[in-house]
Amino acid sequence: MSVLIVGSIAIDNIRTQTEQKDDLLGGSASYASVAASFFDSVNMVGIVGTDFPKPYRELFINRGVNLEGLEVAEGKTFRWTGEYEVNMDNRRTLNTELNVFETYQPKLPQSYRSSQLILLGNISPALQLHVLDQVDRPGFVVADTMNLWIDVALEDLNKVLKRIDLLVINDSEASQLTKKDNLIQAGRAILQIGPKYVAIKKGAHGCLLLSQDQFFSVGAYPLEHVKDPTGAGDCFAGAFAGYLGSLEKSAFDFSDLKKAVVYGSLLASFSVEAFSLDGIKDLTQKDLDRRFQVFRSMSHFD
Amino acid sequence: MSVLIVGSIAIDNIRTQTEQKDDLLGGSASYASVAASFFDSVNMVGIVGTDFPKPYRELFINRGVNLEGLEVAEGKTFRWTGEYEVNMDNRRTLNTELNVFETYQPKLPQSYRSSQLILLGNISPALQLHVLDQVDRPGFVVADTMNLWIDVALEDLNKVLKRIDLLVINDSEASQLTKKDNLIQAGRAILQIGPKYVAIKKGAHGCLLLSQDQFFSVGAYPLEHVKDPTGAGDCFAGAFAGYLGSLEKSAFDFSDLKKAVVYGSLLASFSVEAFSLDGIKDLTQKDLDRRFQVFRSMSHFD
Numbered sequence: 001m002s003v004l005i006v007g008s009i010a011i012d013n014i015r016t017q018t019e020q021k022d023d024l025l026g027g028s029a030s031y032a033s034v035a036a037s038f039f040d041s042v043n044m045v046g047i048v049g050t051d052f053p054k055p056y057r058e059l060f061i062n063r064g065v066n067l068e069g070l071e072v073a074e075g076k077t078f079r080w081t082g083e084y085e086v087n088m089d090n091r092r093t094l095n096t097e098l099n100v101f102e103t104y105q106p107k108l109p110q111s112y113r114s115s116q117l118i119l120l121g122n123i124s125p126a127l128q129l130h131v132l133d134q135v136d137r138p139g140f141v142v143a144d145t146m147n148l149w150i151d152v153a154l155e156d157l158n159k160v161l162k163r164i165d166l167l168v169i170n171d172s173e174a175s176q177l178t179k180k181d182n183l184i185q186a187g188r189a190i191l192q193i194g195p196k197y198v199a200i201k202k203g204a205h206g207c208l209l210l211s212q213d214q215f216f217s218v219g220a221y222p223l224e225h226v227k228d229p230t231g232a233g234d235c236f237a238g239a240f241a242g243y244l245g246s247l248e249k250s251a252f253d254f255s256d257l258k259k260a261v262v263y264g265s266l267l268a269s270f271s272v273e274a275f276s277l278d279g280i281k282d283l284t285q286k287d288l289d290r291r292f293q294v295f296r297s298m299s300h301f302d
Numbered sequence: 303m304s305v306l307i308v309g310s311i312a313i314d315n316i317r318t319q320t321e322q323k324d325d326l327l328g329g330s331a332s333y334a335s336v337a338a339s340f341f342d343s344v345n346m347v348g349i350v351g352t353d354f355p356k357p358y359r360e361l362f363i364n365r366g367v368n369l370e371g372l373e374v375a376e377g378k379t380f381r382w383t384g385e386y387e388v389n390m391d392n393r394r395t396l397n398t399e400l401n402v403f404e405t406y407q408p409k410l411p412q413s414y415r416s417s418q419l420i421l422l423g424n425i426s427p428a429l430q431l432h433v434l435d436q437v438d439r440p441g442f443v444v445a446d447t448m449n450l451w452i453d454v455a456l457e458d459l460n461k462v463l464k465r466i467d468l469l470v471i472n473d474s475e476a477s478q479l480t481k482k483d484n485l486i487q488a489g490r491a492i493l494q495i496g497p498k499y500v501a502i503k504k505g506a507h508g509c510l511l512l513s514q515d516q517f518f519s520v521g522a523y524p525l526e527h528v529k530d531p532t533g534a535g536d537c538f539a540g541a542f543a544g545y546l547g548s549l550e551k552s553a554f555d556f557s558d559l560k561k562a563v564v565y566g567s568l569l570a571s572f573s574v575e576a577f578s579l580d581g582i583k584d585l586t587q588k589d590l591d592r593r594f595q596v597f598r599s600m601s602h603f604d
Contacts, residue, residue, distance in 0.1 A: 087483050181389055183506065184524045204485065205507040206519065215600050217508065217521025222486045258603040298517050299601050301560040 002066070003245040004112055005033045005238065006045040006131045007121025008101065013081040014228055014275060016088070024276035025056045026080060028121035028144065031234035034277055035267040036119070036242030037063040038288060043112050045069035045131065049077040049100045059281055068109045073100040088226045089203055108134040116250065119241040120164070121234060122146050125156035132163055139250055144168045144237045150177050162194040166257070168237045170201045183208060199240070199261055201233055209261050214254045218261055218299055221269035221291065228275040232268040235280060239267035266291050304368070305547040306414055307335045307540065308347040308433045309423025310403065315383040316530055316577060318390070326578035327358040328382060330423035330446065333536035336579055337569040338421070338544030339365040340590060345414050347371035347433065351379040351402045361583055370411045375402040390528045391505055410436040418552065421543040422466070423536060424448050427458035434465055441552055446470045446539045452479050464496035470539045472503045485510060501542070501563055503535055511563050516556045520563055520601055523571035523593065530577040534570040537582060541569035568593050
């Protein structure tokens with residue numbers, strides 16, 4: 001089945017301690033859609049300005065991403081400038097220009113409204129709800145979020161949590177949302193708000209997956225060097241949803257979700273090895289298969 | 303084969319944010335020997351004072367630990383008082399009384415000198431070397447260490463590293479020793495100093511195992527509450543060595559070491575659920591088997 005992915009499409013300026021790159025393709029929908037495209041067909045929903053570079057549009061098309069839901073509005077594309085500290089775990093937003101995103105109200109093309117598998121990428125909870133309202137009968141809904149929305153839009157975020165099946169969230173945000181440092185406690189507290197599953201991303205420490213009565217833990221692919229962590233979480237969510245979509249099922253069991261976590265971790269690991277989408281856009285099936293085998297042998301013990 | 307375990311035997315006073323317990327059985331050799339005893343026969347080497355409580359001695363005997371190498375010296379047993387902060391990851395030493403440990407020079411009984419499998423528990427590197435010198439032809443040597451020895455005995459610690467097969471170390475200590483924040487880089491730097499393998503313990507984030515060309519990552523058993531983290535690392539090292547001993551082999555392959563890491567993590571998880579050795583001393587084979595199955599299902603994904 002096709003995966004419906006909504007999120008931001010951005011032009012990023014990235015500063016790390018050693019490099020500075022401007023005018024890169026970024027945004028949660030961009031990363032997630034390209035990551036998902038390795039597993040399933042993708043219907044993207046988002047907005048860009050008339051300045052959106054043609055090569056970036058072509059990158060989506062080359063990955064087979066359906067752009068019927070991509071609105072092009074008079075004006076400039078959303079822009080974000082961020083800086084990473086030495087350890088790459090902490091980043092600061094230096095500048096945000098919402099531009100065409102400021103008044104954006106996502107409108108789903110008719111053909112998207114029967115979507116079964118939905119990824120609400122990292123955008124404001126209000127927009128996530130607005131998208132969900134336009135889907136006839138959602139089958140399985142995955143949502144991502146970030147610290148900003150916990151700070152400024154908690155009420156809407158709680159509404160989202162009651163309408164989704166799985167939340168993707170990182171460790172510090174899980175603790176922020178639930179006021180619990182222990183991630184098992186934090187995960188269980190999130191399940192009590194609404195979703196049946198929560199995936200807690202821990203960066204270099206891997207990822208946890210919790211349901212009411214089941215638990216999964218996978219390490220991160222061992223990387224000595226991280227070039228640009230931007231979009232790693234979006235790639236995780238995109239590959240996660242894309243893998244589930246590829247199963248062509250209406251309900252998933254825990255073992256499906258485990259493998260989705262592994263594929264999410266896998267795409268995230270490729271993503272951080274290069275700036276923007278350069279780490280994932282040209283991946284081959286062989287690249288995916290080889291790294292999947294590494295995940296398998298580094299996790300299994302008999 | 304029997305496992306030779308050397309380390310400290312202590313009387314601990316422990317303060318957590320909610321509880322305070324005095325005169326507990328502690329010390330690296332105590333935890334490690336009892337943890338190892340679930341897998342293999344254990345020859346313990348250490349020292350206590352004439353004040354050492356009889357019930358603690360009986361605890362070792364009940365677990366089948368061979369005490370021929372346990373010296374009883376005139377005077378008081380080594381005492382340690384420690385306090386944990388809220389998150390249980392940070393602890394402060396409030397008081398240390400070396401007592402009989404101050405002038406201790408471990409002396410191996412003749413029957414221990416042909417030991418093949420050796421765990422140099424967390425004591426000063428000089429004492430670890432002194433023990434190693436008394437073994438005829440060590441087969442496989444595991445060593446543990448701590449931040450204190452990196453600070454005050456780095457030269458001796460480097461000598462230890464050149465004579466062992468596997469180092470057990472926690473994440474912050476691995477970074478401290480190698481001056482590398484990235485744990486994959488830190489692990490590889492440790493392998494360059496000497497050992498063929500390094501196991502990096504990450505507390506609630508689990509454990510990594512690295513060799514020159516292989517990698518393993520296992521999550522921690524999901525615990526919502528930790529009562530007393532004291533000795534978790536010693537239990538890890540003890541169960542690790544004990545499991546290897548139980549294999550009755552002269553050489554181990556990476557899959558053996560993976561399972562040793564899992565059993566190490568498993569005993570550590572039981573240990574932190576209670577003060578002192580209360581979490582592990584009465585474990586049954588059924589307890590071990592059940593938790594091993596949890597580790598398996600939380601780590602395997604097909």
